[in-house]
Amino acid sequence: MKTDDLIAALASRAESIEPHVLQRRYAIALCSGAFGTMLLMAILLGVRPNLADAARLPMFWAKLAFPAALLAGALLATVRLSRPGVRLGRVAAALAAPVLVMWLIAAVVTLAAAPGEREALVFGDTWKSCLVNVPMLSLPLFVASLWAMGGLAPTRLALAGAAAGLLSGAGGALVYALHCPELAAPFLGIWYVLGMLIPTALGALLGPRLLRW
Amino acid sequence: LPDEVEDLVQETLLAVHNQRHTYDAGQPLTAWVHAIARYKLVDLLRRRGVREALNDPLDDELDVFASSDTDAADARRDVAKLLERLPDQQRLPIIRMKLEGLSVTETARMTGMSESAVKVGVHRGLKALAAMIRRER
Secondary structure, three states: OOHHHHHHHHHHOOOOOOOOHHHHHHHHHHHHHHHHHHHHHHHHHOOOOOHHHHOOOHHHHHHHHHHHHHHHHHHHHHHHHOOOOOOOOOHHHHHHHHHHHHHHHHHHHHHHOOHHHHHHHHHOOOHHHHHHHHHHHHHHHHHHHHHHHHOOOOOOHHHHHHHHHHHHHHHHHHHHOOOOOOOOHHHHHHHHHHHHHHHHHHHHHHHHHHOOO | OHHHHHHHHHHHHHHHHHOHHHOOOOOOHHHHHHHHHHHHHHHHHHHHHHHHHHOOOHHHHHHHHHOOHHHHHHHHHHHHHHHHOOOHHHHHHHHHHHHOOOOHHHHHHHHOOOHHHHHHHHHHHHHHHHHHHHHHO
16 A cells, blocks of 8 residues: 555544543543452451551551552553653652652661561561552552553553553552551561562563553 | 565554544644654564564575576586587487486487497496586586
8 A cells, every 4th residue: 555545544534533532541440440459458358447546647647648659650650651752751750759768767767676676667467468468459450550551552561561560559559558557667668669569560571562552 | 675664654654543542732743753653663673573583584595596597507508518528429328318318228219329339328428527527627
């Protein structure tokens, strides 16, 4: 086919497109993914019983703010990477900031603690279940965000997949924080971050396969 | 390759058309089109890389092409030239038996030579040809 003919054929059926496709896709993905994640949480884990008591502690809110900040940053990165020709810009720094702040707090807390208590601060009682539950809870969001991105046009597939994975990981961690009894900053800085990195790595691996167009 | 360039242009145009919902009016159009074109180029190069990993380029196997039509014709001409230098009682039996594939009896009948003369002629003629080829090298 001649290129001129192709242009003519394309131009002849250039109907106008619906506006805000990207926003709509991500709204659907976030709502359904969040619903799935909370459903999984309600069925498999349940909210911790002393949530009201914990809500009085500032560290509880820090524990929610940490994945929430990462969720916001990852959503920004995911949206940007869904369009050709949009740079990540300062979003990468916005993603690193919450982790660095958490590590700073963790370092201060660990150094201030007596040497015998440090192990308890780092490992808590539930580090293994954190590593299992955060990726598990992130699954619905993971599928939903990859679906949303699949209908758009990411050009850096591994990075885009990683951003979608981090988005789901942060969402999973945010919901898991309502169940998890740990409040120590070193615990959050290590196990929450690792738990979120598992879906991130999975997204980076799957992105080049699933997101091609 | 010109064909691939045209394919790439068309694929890019098609992608620009199909992905026009991902264009944001607030973003520079050239950056958007350029990113699509680059993505399609990288995609093409990657696909070609995979294809070439599975196929050995034929250029490396030039020996296969070395026995081309012209080589066969060249050999035939060389043999004919050398044959001309042989006396008739060696040349004719070789042409009949070795080039045309006839039997000793048929050759003897066609050339009017005896069967033993045909055999001797072929034998001596081939020896003489081999000697000529050795000398020419």
